Amino acid sequence: MKPIVSAGNAWSCTVVSVFAIIILSIIAVLYRSEHEEFPSQDPKGVSGTIFTAVIVYAAFFVCCGLQGLLHVRESRRGAISLS
Template identity: 55%
Template sequence: MKPVVGAMQAWSCTVISAFAIIILGILGLLFNAEHPEMVGGEEDPANGHQVAVTVFIAVLIYAGFLVFCGIQGVLHMRESRRGAIAL
């Protein structure tokens, strides 16, 4: 199997996706707990659970990017070990 994207793009996407999963996961947990700093205060009517669901969907999308880009990076490593010429 041949890689679809370049090695630098694959590893950059992997690192950015990992950080996005961590940061969005923390934000999603705070919205789910309806933390006052996230929903605007205790007296404001807010629906933090719906926001948390949306944020967790974004986490799933970034997890898909992480898997895809990680596989692309591994394919580049495997190809370079076989002596392939990188253009």
């Protein structure tokens, strides 16, 4: 299987996804616990929406991480890179 995106894009997407998962999870937990700094009329709905974004970033993490690992595997075989 060949990688679709470049190695730099794959690894940067992976790192951004990790940080997004961590930060959005913390914000969603704060909304769910009805923290005073995050006022909302529907805190459960807001936290549910944020957790949906966390799931999307988790999918990005998996896909981009696999693309990065494909680049690592390809470079170990001695493939010539034109990029």
